[in-house]
Amino acid sequence: MALQSFLQVFFLALISFLFLYQLMRNKNGCPKSSPGIVELLLNVHRLHDWCTETLESCKGTFVLEGPWFAKMNLVATCDPANARYVMSSNFDNFPKGPEYKQMFDILGDGIFNSDMDLWKNQRIAAQGFMRHHLFHQFFLTFDSACLLVTGYDPSCLSLELPQVLFSKAMNDFGQAILYRHVRPRSFTKLQKWLNVGQEGKYKKAWKVLDDILAEYICQKRKEANKLIQELVSVDDVDLLTSYITEKESTGLKCDDKFLRDNALNMITATTDTTSTALTWFAWLVSKHPIVENKIIEELESKIPIGETKRRRLFNVDEVKNLVYLHGALCEALRLYPPAPFNHKEPVKPDMLPSGHPVHPKTKVLFSVYSMGRMKSIWREDCYEFKPERWINERGEIKHEPSYKFLSFGAGPRICLGKETSFIQIKAVASTLIYNYRIHVVEETPVVPAVSIVLHTEYGLMTRISKRWE
Numbered sequence: 383m384a385l386q387s388f389l390q391v392f393f394l395a396l397i398s399f400l401f402l403y404q405l406m407r408n409k410n411g412c413p414k415s416s417p418g419i420v421e422l423l424l425n426v427h428r429l430h431d432w433c434t435e436t437l438e439s440c441k442g443t444f445v446l447e448g449p450w451f452a453k454m455n456l457v458a459t460c461d462p463a464n465a466r467y468v469m470s471s472n473f474d475n476f477p478k479g480p481e482y483k484q485m486f487d488i489l490g491d492g493i494f495n496s497d498m499d500l501w502k503n504q505r506i507a508a509q510g511f512m513r514h515h516l517f518h519q520f521f522l523t524f525d526s527a528c529l530l531v532t533g534y535d536p537s538c539l540s541l542e543l544p545q546v547l548f549s550k551a552m553n554d555f556g557q558a559i560l561y562r563h564v565r566p567r568s569f570t571k572l573q574k575w576l577n578v579g580q581e582g583k584y585k586k587a588w589k590v591l592d593d594i595l596a597e598y599i600c601q602k603r604k605e606a607n608k609l610i611q612e613l614v615s616v617d618d619v620d621l622l623t624s625y626i627t628e629k630e631s632t633g634l635k636c637d638d639k640f641l642r643d644n645a646l647n648m649i650t651a652t653t654d655t656t657s658t659a660l661t662w663f664a665w666l667v668s669k670h671p672i673v674e675n676k677i678i679e680e681l682e683s684k685i686p687i688g689e690t691k692r693r694r695l696f697n698v699d700e701v702k703n704l705v706y707l708h709g710a711l712c713e714a715l716r717l718y719p720p721a722p723f724n725h726k727e728p729v730k731p732d733m734l735p736s737g738h739p740v741h742p743k744t745k746v747l748f749s750v751y752s753m754g755r756m757k758s759i760w761r762e763d764c765y766e767f768k769p770e771r772w773i774n775e776r777g778e779i780k781h782e783p784s785y786k787f788l789s790f791g792a793g794p795r796i797c798l799g800k801e802t803s804f805i806q807i808k809a810v811a812s813t814l815i816y817n818y819r820i821h822v823v824e825e826t827p828v829v830p831a832v833s834i835v836l837h838t839e840y841g842l843m844t845r846i847s848k849r850w851e
Contacts, residue, residue, distance in 0.1 A: 595642045712769075
């Protein structure tokens with residue numbers, strides 16, 4: 383209790399100091415249209431919406447500067463011109479950078495954290511693995527991602543609904559990393575030193591992930607060595623076994639640390655983002671019965687006569703070219719992108735198209751969540767769920783540039799699994815919407831969580847009923 387009281391007093395004192403600091407900045411002629419750190423800290427619980435409101439009032443870009451010890455200098459933006467410049471046109475000057483790697487240090491030297499040649503080599507290796515047929519079989523849940531990457535099933539989806547330490551650790555580190563972005567560095571360091579709060583949870587999560595992955599890697603090395611000795615085909619293998627047995631062809635150093643980092647990066651990439659997208663999609667469709675009926679009508683147009691009005695599973699070929707369903711998914715991803723923000727650091731001083739200067743100590747933070755809610759980008763009805771937004775006059779899918787629809791990133795680092803994600807989500811969403819009615823329990827609020835992945839804070843409490851007998 384004494385420690386908790388000390389932290390509360392310290393945090394209040396820090397906010398008071400930052401408030402006075404902001405007042406002094408304003409007296410010295412700093413633009414009042416830019417928010418202060420105190421305002422940010424007081425709105426952490428509704429961070430994504432606060433950021434949207436602030437960016438709207440600042441015409442798409444604002445600068446946040448703190449005292450030297452806070453190390454919170456950043457340019458937040460949702461301007462498509464800035465996104466195109468940083469992620470495509472001037473890509474080489476805006477790597478992930480050391481600040482990103484420090485904030486996401488739990489991911490080690492995996493593909494999300496790496497830059498330059500290490501990133502290029504890992505991306506090439508990942509592209510090869512994603513062409514493997516197993517990648518398309520196991521893609522949607524935490525259990526299947528673990529099978530795909532490590533070859534082991536944690537059984538999260540068993541009927542007993544057990545608490546899985548690995549899954550909980552993933553959620554804990556995601557939340558802690560988000561708070562690292564919005565709290566002064568000094569406060570984060572204090573939590574880390576005292577081993578309390580978000581940083582205390584982060585440390586525990588790291589140990590859980592390391593212990594479990596070390597066990598998987600050890601077992602996979604034994605299995606891979608046996609396969610090599612017996613000259614057995616390794617066609618149907620997981621990611622770890624693939625790296626171990628094909629290390630010569632990849633040109634990568636496949637030691638235990640490399641395997642650990644890449645396994646964790648791939649599990650992170652292939653689980654939370656997809657399940658989060660499906661959750662928000664299901665919620666939005668349940669709130670818009672007209673959209674739900676149009677999706678069902680489109681699905682029935684692909685079903686042979688005499689086979690409608692009955693339960694069925696949809697395969698990839700049946701749903702991959704559905705226009706209205708694609709539009710509904712794009713709308714869900716626009717309003718609730720699974721990765722709500724992204725950030726870069728310039729190697730050398732630069733000027734963004736919006737007219738904002740940046741230097742190597744400045745984070746350029748893109749609010750993907752806010753970008754989907756800007757009237758200047760998506761018109762006055764940007765808060766409405768309208769699949770028709772993605773359909774042109776000829777009834778075809780309307781493609782928007784990636785720097786405007788940033789849910790999958792843009793430029794050379796655009797998400798490798800974009801097309802696969804769409805296909806897999808369409809197959810699952812079609813089966814879900816066509817066979818069942820989803821009734822959301824109104825008593826439980828559906829709001830975004832404060833995390834690096836845009837989960838629903840309290841899950842999605844629903845009642846499911848069969849649509850067909």
